[in-house]
Each structure stands twice: as C-alpha cells, then as structure tokens.
Amino acid sequence: MARITGMDVRDIRFPTSRELDGSDAMNPDPDYSAAYVVLRTDDGPDGYGLAFTIGRGNDVQAAAIKALDHMVVGRPVPETAFELAALSRELVGDSQLRWLGPEKGVAHMAIGAVVNAAWDLAARRAERPLWRFLSELSPEELVAQVDFRYLSDALTEQEALDLLRRPGRAARIAEIERDGYPAYSTGAGWLGYTDEKMVRLAKQAVADGFAMLKLKVGGDLDDDIRRMRLARDAVGPDIRIAVDANQRWDVEPAIKWMQALSEFDPYWIEEPTSPDDVLAHRAIAEAIAPIRVATGEHVQNRVMFKQYLQAGALSVLQIDAARVGGVNENIAILLLAAKFGVPVCPHAGGVGLCELVRHLSMFDYVAISGTQDDRAIEWVDQLHEHFTDPAIVRGGRYLAPTAPGFSARINDEALARYAFPDGPEWSEK
Amino acid sequence: MARITGMDVRDIRFPTSRELDGSDAMNPDPDYSAAYVVLRTDDGPDGYGLAFTIGRGNDVQAAAIKALDHMVVGRPVPETAFELAALSRELVGDSQLRWLGPEKGVAHMAIGAVVNAAWDLAARRAERPLWRFLSELSPEELVAQVDFRYLSDALTEQEALDLLRRPGRAARIAEIERDGYPAYSTGAGWLGYTDEKMVRLAKQAVADGFAMLKLKVGGDLDDDIRRMRLARDAVGPDIRIAVDANQRWDVEPAIKWMQALSEFDPYWIEEPTSPDDVLAHRAIAEAIAPIRVATGEHVQNRVMFKQYLQAGALSVLQIDAARVGGVNENIAILLLAAKFGVPVCPHAGGVGLCELVRHLSMFDYVAISGTQDDRAIEWVDQLHEHFTDPAIVRGGRYLAPTAPGFSARINDEALARYAFPDGPEWSEK
Secondary structure, eight states: OOBEEEEEEEEEEOOGGGGTTTOOSSOSSOOOEEEEEEEEESSSOOEEEEEEEOSTTHHHHHHHHHTTHHHHTTSBOOOSHHHHHHHHHHHHHOHHHHTTOSSOHHHHHHHHHHHHHHHHHHHHHTTSBHHHHHHTSOHHHHHTTOOOTTTTTTOOHHHHHHHHTOSOHHHHHHHHHHHOEEEEEEEEEOTTSOHHHHHHHHHHHHHTTOSEEEEEOOSOHHHHHHHHHHHHHHHOTTSEEEEEOTTOOOHHHHHHHHHHHGGGOEEEEEOOSOTTOHHHHHHHHHHHTTSEEEEOTTOOSHHHHHHHHHTTOOSEEOOOTTTSSSHHHHHHHHHHHHHHTOOBOOOOOTTTHHHHHHHHHHHIIIIIIOOOTTOOEEEOOSSGGGBSSOOOEETTEEOOOOSSBOSOOBOHHHHHHTBTTTSHHHHTO | OOBEEEEEEEEEEOOGGGGTTTOOSSOSSOOOEEEEEEEEESSSOOEEEEEEEOSTTHHHHHHHHHTTHHHHTTSBOOOSHHHHHHHHHHHHHOHHHHTTOSSOHHHHHHHHHHHHHHHHHHHHHTTSBHHHHHHTSOHHHHHTTOOOTTTTTTOOHHHHHHHHTOSOHHHHHHHHHHHOEEEEEEEEEOTTSOHHHHHHHHHHHHHTTOSEEEEEOOSOHHHHHHHHHHHHHHHOTTSEEEEEOTTOOOHHHHHHHHHHHGGGOEEEEEOOSOTTOHHHHHHHHHHHTTSEEEEOTTOOSHHHHHHHHHTTOOSEEOOOTTTSSSHHHHHHHHHHHHHHTOOBOOOOOTTTHHHHHHHHHHHIIIIIIOOOTTOOEEEOOSSGGGBSSOOOEETTEEOOOOSSBOSOOBOHHHHHHTBTTTSHHHHTO
16 A cells, blocks of 8 residues: 655745735735745655745745644555545644634644645546546535534535536536636736836737736825726726725725726735725625625635625626635535635636646536636646746637646756745845 | 843643633633743833733734834834834834734734833833823824724724813823722632532622623523523623623624523623624624624723624623733724714633733723723633732722833743743642
8 A cells, every 4th residue: 555655844935025926915026935845655657746935934834744644654545535624624634723813823834735645646547637636526426525513603514515517528628628617817916016017018919819807006095096997998998907905994995996997997906905804894895896806815714715705795706726625625616606606717827826726626617516607727837847837828818738637746947046035046146 | 212122921720721711602611820920121111011812822922922023123112102003003014924814813912012102112111001191192092003004994093083082081080090990809709610610600799899791602502591590690680791702602692692591681792702793793682683783802902892892792891911912003903983872891711811901991091082981891700810910900990000111011020930931830730
C-alpha cells in the first residue's frame, strides 16, 4: 500500500509589488506569494498544493501547513473518494487546532492547501485532470465530500444528491474539452495603472475575445468616474464591465459610489465592504439593484456563503480555490449556490489560482450547475509561466486542462529563484 | 524617549487534558496554552500579553505574533491614548498581513496579543491597573481607539461619544474598588466530570456565593437531561443555570435540545451552533425565547458582533480578551453592545482570560454601561497560580485588581516549567 512519506512546505514569493500588478484600493503593493506544499509518496507521483498570500505572513501560512504534518505523513495515499473525504474531515476536525479558527483564516487555508494537494495526488494517480476526476465521481461519492454540519438549515444531503443527479454529464464533458469555459479579464484594471495603459489593455482584451472586463475602484471617486467613462467609451455598450472595491467602503459610501458609477452600467460591484458583513452586503444589494453584488475571495467558509445566499446578499458567488478548506468545501459551496440559483464566477489571479479554479468551474458545469449562463472565471495573465501545467485562455475562454492532477505544481526553477528569503530573487537585491 | 527594544514570544502549554478540566462537546482534551509575548523596553517595566489556544497550533499562533515584530520593535513606547490607537491601527492595517484574515483567526489573535501587551505596558508606566487607566481616559481618547470602518451603519462616532459621556465615573470607580464585579462559575460543569463531582462542585459554588452556574451540554441529550435535573435539584430554583453547547448543533437540533431542557429553566444557551452563523443564532433565539442565546468566545471581530446585534441574534454578548484585536476592538464591541442595550458577560477561563477580562468589564461598568444588571464574568478556578497578578473571586465577585497593568504576566517558574516542547513538564514525560 502506497504511503505519504513526507510533507515539504516552502515559502515562495514573487516581487509583484515592483510593477504595481495587483494593486487595488486595499492592497497597494502586494508581493504575490504561495505557501507551497508537496506530499511525497513512496510509490508514484507526488501531490502539490498551495495557499495564496500577498507577501508578509507567508511564513506564518507555511507554519500553519507544517502544523498538519502529524495527520498526513505516514498515512496511506488517499485514492478513493471516501478516503479523500476522511482526510478532509480529520483535518477540519482536529479539536485542538480547531480553536485557531474555527474554519477560518490561516489555519483553514492551511487545511485547504493540504486537502488540495491530496486531490492532486489522487487525480495524478488516476491519470485524470482534477475536473474530470471529479466529474466521474458518483453523486454519493461527491456528497460524501461535504461536511453538512451548520448547513442543514439551507441544504440537506438529499437535496445535494438530487442536484448531483442531473443527467448529461458525458455531453458536457465533451463540450468542455472542445470549447473550454468562459473567462473575464482583470488585467486592464489595476488601480496603479495609468489611464492610457488601462484603455490600451481594455481594448486589447476585447480584441482578444473577452466579453467582460473588471476595473478596480474605491481609491478616489473622481478618478473612478473618469476611468469608468474611459473604459466604457473604449469597449462600447455590449461588453460587461464589473468593478471591484476590495472591501474599501461602509454601507453608505458603497451605495453613493455605485449610484455615481451607475451611468456607465457596471455589471457587478465586487467586495463593496467587509467580507464578514452579510447584512451590509444585503443592504447595499437592495439599494443599488439591478447592479449585482459579488463577493467570495475573502469569504472564510461555507457557513458564511450559506448566510450570503439565505439573506439574498449576493447575486454572484465568487469561490476561491485556496481560501476555504479545499476541494471538499468548495463542492459544498457550489452545491449551495446551485440550490439558491446563484451563478458562480470564481476569483482567480494571484499565484496559481487560475490554474486551480478552472478545474472547479468545469466540474461545476458538468456535475452541478449544467449551465454557463452568466458564468465566467477571472483571468489575470500573470505568473503562469512558473507552473508546469499553466492555465491557458484563448478567445476569452479557459481551455480544458488535460494533464493529470490539479495543476498547482510550480516548476523547479521558480521554486529555487523565488524561495523566500534565501532564493536569488530576494537575497541578491 | 523610551523605546520598545525587543519582542519575546514563547510557546507555553499546560497539560490540562490529563484531568479533563476544560472538556466539552467539541473539545474533549484541551491542553490550555498561551502564545505569550513580552515587549521589552530600555527604560522601566516590560509589557505582557498572550493569545490563548488549546494546544496543538500554539506554535503557529506564536509565529503569527513574531510576524508583527517589524512594526513593534524600535518604536517609541506608546504611552498616550493616541499612541496606543496608532499602534493598533498600524497592526490591523498592514496591507500584506491583512490578506491572512482579514481581522480573524490566528493573524488577528496575534494582533490582539501585541495590542494588549502595549496597553499593559502603558498602564504599568502610568502605575494604574488597566481598568482604572481606561476609566480615566476622556470620551475623545476612548473613541479614538475604535476603528469605525464597517461599523457606521450601526454605530457612529457621535453616538459612541454620547455613550461615553455618562456621568458618575468617580462613584462607580469607588464602587468597583469596594465591591468588585459579579462572577458566575463554570467549574462544576465540564462534560468529563462524573455526576457526583458535578453535584458536589455545584453545591460548593452556591455555598461560595455564586448566583449563577454553567453546565456544558451537547454530548448526549439523555445525559444532559439527567445532569441538568441533578444540578437544578442541587441548587434550587433561584440560582441561574446557563448551558453551553460549544457549537455542537445545527439549527433544528439546537431548538429540540433546548426545548427538552427547558423544564429545568436554563438561563442561556451558549454557542448553540457555529460562531460564524448569525442567521442560525437568530432562528434559534426566536424559537426558544425566553431562553437567552449567548455567544462570543469564537466571534472573530467587531463586524460579526455588529451583525449579531443588528439581527437580534444574541441576548447576551460574550467578549473575550484574547480572541479579537485587543483592548481597542473590545472597546468597539462594548460600545456596540451598549448601543443595542445588550448585556456583556465575558468569556473567561483558559489561560489568563479571567486575569485579563475583569479589567474590561470593570471599565465597561465605569465608563460605558453604568449597570451590573444581568452582567457577570465567567469564573473558572484554574491556572491562576501561574500569574503574578492572579484573578481573585470572593463571595461570587471578582475583586478589583490593584497592581499596575493588564495582569497577563506569567511567573518565571511557570514559564520555565511549561515551555513547549523543551520545558520539564513536556520533555520529562
């Protein structure tokens, strides 16, 4: 029987703050980083996972992953769906570690990184890209991944099974393999970019086939009005333009700001306020309808998403592959979104988030939602060159990954160069 | 000018799991622990703070405190209220570290430990116990501690000022110094105790002057009915008995369980479900009224408490001295509770929580709430001997601390003996 023989954890940081890529109203100078985990086995491929951070504190995130070592190393390689479910439950359930959350922040992202690495490992051994590996699991195997604790007032196991029994998976798998999945572009919209650069990149994105763009807002209202007008003029009325405030506002400023931008037809406002504030999102959503409200990249777990849906506080749900407790919790969140009829448009960008989350959206289409209407995965064309199975977008669509696994593996050259603080990128500056 | 010259962080763990002290429905075998921080100065006393955990992961918590080093060491010792406010704001505002939360979990508890150590330092230099140091600050100085971001839909700066202008502080300070502050006892109610031990300790608590006890529930309903009946028979109808499920239930089981216990007149149900689930608490509160719903020891920040209050989801608010971002955020939470007219009954026990939180309740009485009606601080008679300024309860009341500072200092003998993993308590077993 194959065993997990070791768990390596590395602190990898990319100096993205030097170019203001990724700059927004709350994050002026991020250094996109990964607390990177490798599950070593004595037989066959290793498994790869990561937690995404934006620089300082990536060492804390790495320490939190290392703290899970005793539950992982020495264990048989989880290969079946039920073994993967058991691993996830054991990691989330450790009664002493649970105090550090529960199920939130550094400790929970650490669980997500390890759980995702285990899924990567299982998919590699099955010689399937993760989205196909998931898409071939039975409704019962998928439901077994979900921790229904704290969900039963909104979603029962039977309702989840019914959602997962949607017919036609084979045809949708073929469609994904042929056509991929819709993307939208954030590349033009960073707050640190000049107007000229923003307009040029927005036009380029439309020429490249994107039907939707996103701009960062929330620094200065006059600047935002000017940028939104320039962007709208540049791309015309038929391209969706979403805006993203990265938690900058309280309720009243959010409403006023979005009313001021409404003449430019913003498609959604993302993270108008605290990701913890379900009731504030609801108040904003009610005041600015029909502009949609989106959030998720900082929503800590399925319990918060459940409340957002119960309260009608969001109309676009943004999963993140590396914020919550990994594949298992994201299956729970996708099922909740389907139950409430809310489209899922994942957060991506960062380090490896595009690589990872495309698997989840493609699985969502095949096995849960059955539709791509009003769905698109964020696309930021940054740092992909460091991955062994990089995300590829063509004509405004993510291509279906074909390599086995979950695509979180960073290539050896990047691991050496961007190791913090001793890699040459950091030690030689 | 005095400076902070260093920050020491230690991993201190007490082997409480050996006696089942602290056992409940979610935490069967906690080893009460502190990630302990000392702010060293070049002039005068040092400052002491801690984050409380229950064992595994205390090293991660310590790493998160260390990650704040660069914002603290080398800085002038904050002595005025405005310097303390600036330190808190800088720690919470670090844009890269913020990604690890924001304002929740390991990263936020780390900020709380450092902020509390800074208040300890300032109070020691002013030669005041913290509760008096706080009680002598002006309304303007106190309001300056509060980060109103994400609060303005529930509490404005002007409303906070008005609450803080309550007359009569001097008389209430004298009253606290003379009579202390009410306590309630959890010592009898741990789930791992035998019926005989529970009954004996409950009777002893009443004989000692406590007007309220708390039992842990949520393991098995028949057991809970038996224990609750025994406890009620032991103490009679006039002693309040609260029960605490430590997040064990979903909505429906919580309601059924409390309906089954209602004949024994439980005073509140604490943590019936996930601390993240405002809407579930509201549903439970509506169904089981007039039994009160209490929560807070795992509520991550002021934004969550705000929603609990806005939604009418709790009727007793339980602050914790070491879960949120320190004194500053607890001032915000006390003001929110006052605005909504909800009594605050702090969570304590653990390591040092009784020592710390008594200062906050006494300050609350003097400067904010002005009443002790339906208020009491939890009391667990455990681990106090390791502190240099231990909490003391007599006749069911916490005595007012008189030593300068915030009382988080652990004595040198305990620091040596319980250091993890190299102290003799751990290395010699």
